[in-house]
Amino acid sequence: MPSPDAGAPHADWLVPDWPAPAGVHAFCTTRAGGVSEGAYGSLNLGLKSGDDPQRVAVNRARVRAATGGAHLAFLAQVHGSRCVALDAASPEGQEADASTTAEPRVACTVMVADCMPVLLCDAAGTRVAAVHCGWRGLAGGALEHAAAAFDGRELIAWLGPCIGPAAFEVGPEVKAAFEAHAPEAAAGFRPGAREGKWLADLPALARQRLAALGVRSVHGNDGSAAWCTVGNPSRFFSYRRDGAASGRMAALVWRA
Structure with a gap:
């Protein structure tokens, strides 16, 4: 499959439909546009997924080319809430989410394969951020830590694809973790098919946290089936669906 033209995302990738100011650019990759084969086909960006590292390197180079040559500092994500500040000399592998x-x-960059990427910018376009939101990071304050870097400025947010509310079965400890922060988070859960289990709505939970931060301009994933990584195997990687053989996608945001 041919690579995207330099400076342009592949036609299948998700380009946020959000009112970001001129000069702020973003996209989220899908499975399309890479050179990986088999279960990793085709644009796997995860070096620790078991894929051929040389193919992953080519895939990452294609993503970088699609930004027009921006600096990409992939993180070592640990399902936490730490937010790091990047510059043009920032190395890859910093432990943060x-x-x-x-x-x-x-380019602020996070990798996902069921967890939800959240991209942020301020209304003036002076700062951007990318957040990896699995349930642990979201419950632990990842969005709050990233938003703090904007010093109270008006924010615009875009939610990318993730495991959907019909597929994300969790235990009671997950529900309790969110409710301990905000009792209204209970609305983001409904009983699962198995006794004692719950179906969690990550996009709804993220929207609640953003609303509490005063973010009114929130776009992207609304929890519908088209955004679900598990339910769209031809387009999205999913760790819950495919296990260790799952590739990784990436969401990026940067200033020109």
Whole structure:
């Protein structure tokens, strides 16, 4: 499959439909546009997924080309809430689940394969951030830590694809973790098919946290079936569906 033209995302990738100011650019990759084969076909970006590292390197180079050559500092994500500030010299592999920058041509990047990527920018376009939101990071304050870097400025958010509310079965400890922070989080859960289990709505839970932060401009994933990584195997990687053989997608945001 041919690579995207330099400076342009592949036609199948998700480009946020959000009112970001001029100069803020973003996209989220799908499975399309890479050179990986088999279960990793075709644009796997995860170096620790078991895929051929040389193919992953080619895939990452294609993503970088699609940004027009921005600096990508992939994180070592640990399902936490730490947010790191990036610049043009930032190395790959920093242990964090969110990144932010005010520098141009530095792309905040998070990888996902069921967890939800959340991209942020301020209304003036002076700073951007990308947040990896699994349930642990979301419950632990990942969005709050990233938002703090904007010093109270008006924010715009975009929610990317993730495991959907019909597929994300969790235990009672997950529900309790969210309700301990905000009792209204109970609305983001409904009883699962198995006794004692719950179906969690990650997009709804993220929207609740963003609303509590005063973020009114929230776009993207609304919890409908088209956004579900598990339910769309031809388009999205999913760790819950495919296990260790799952590839990884990435969501990026940067200033020109």
